[in-house]
Amino acid sequence: SLTVLQALEDGLKRAGADPSVKAVMICGENGKFSAGADIRGFSSPKRQGSGLGHIISLIERSEKPVVAAIEGIALGGGLEVALGCHYRIAHVKARMGLPEVTIGLLPGAEGTQRLPRLIGVPAALDIITTGRHIPAAEALKLGLVDEVVEENTAEAAIRLANKV
Numbered sequence: 001s002l003t004v005l006q007a008l009e010d011g012l013k014r015a016g017a018d019p020s021v022k023a024v025m026i027c028g029e030n031g032k033f034s035a036g037a038d039i040r041g042f043s044s045p046k047r048q049g050s051g052l053g054h055i056i057s058l059i060e061r062s063e064k065p066v067v068a069a070i071e072g073i074a075l076g077g078g079l080e081v082a083l084g085c086h087y088r089i090a091h092v093k094a095r096m097g098l099p100e101v102t103i104g105l106l107p108g109a110e111g112t113q114r115l116p117r118l119i120g121v122p123a124a125l126d127i128i129t130t131g132r133h134i135p136a137a138e139a140l141k142l143g144l145v146d147e148v149v150e151e152n153t154a155e156a157a158i159r160l161a162n163k164v
Contacts, residue, residue, distance in 0.1 A: 009058060068089070070088060070094045073094065092150050
């Protein structure tokens, strides 16, 4: 939603300007990282510069490490947000994917460029074209996530952020 995008943008800008902040952790709520964009929002008027691609570029360009703490699901735009992060930690029960292709939509926030760079073209093409959900263990093998944990994902992400 526009509210979530604005909150991400505001948080990233505040963190970037605050010298006491050394790293940023992005997590979801209620056991889910993000199910992605609400397709009903596609017909809403666009606000200049506040789209998902803009936010992901802010994440990617951050001079401070940004860690995604993935619980539950990171689908569509949610996975694209995680791909923009410098590091990704997933809960063992998490699933990731780009399911919008199953309804005829292409990932629109450069996930089709970031995913192949991260895991290679053959694996990325499978994920991009099938829309299947990738379990955390497979995501780790592919290099999509840096670590899989059974404990609290946010705490694990904070530990990683403190290391880097």
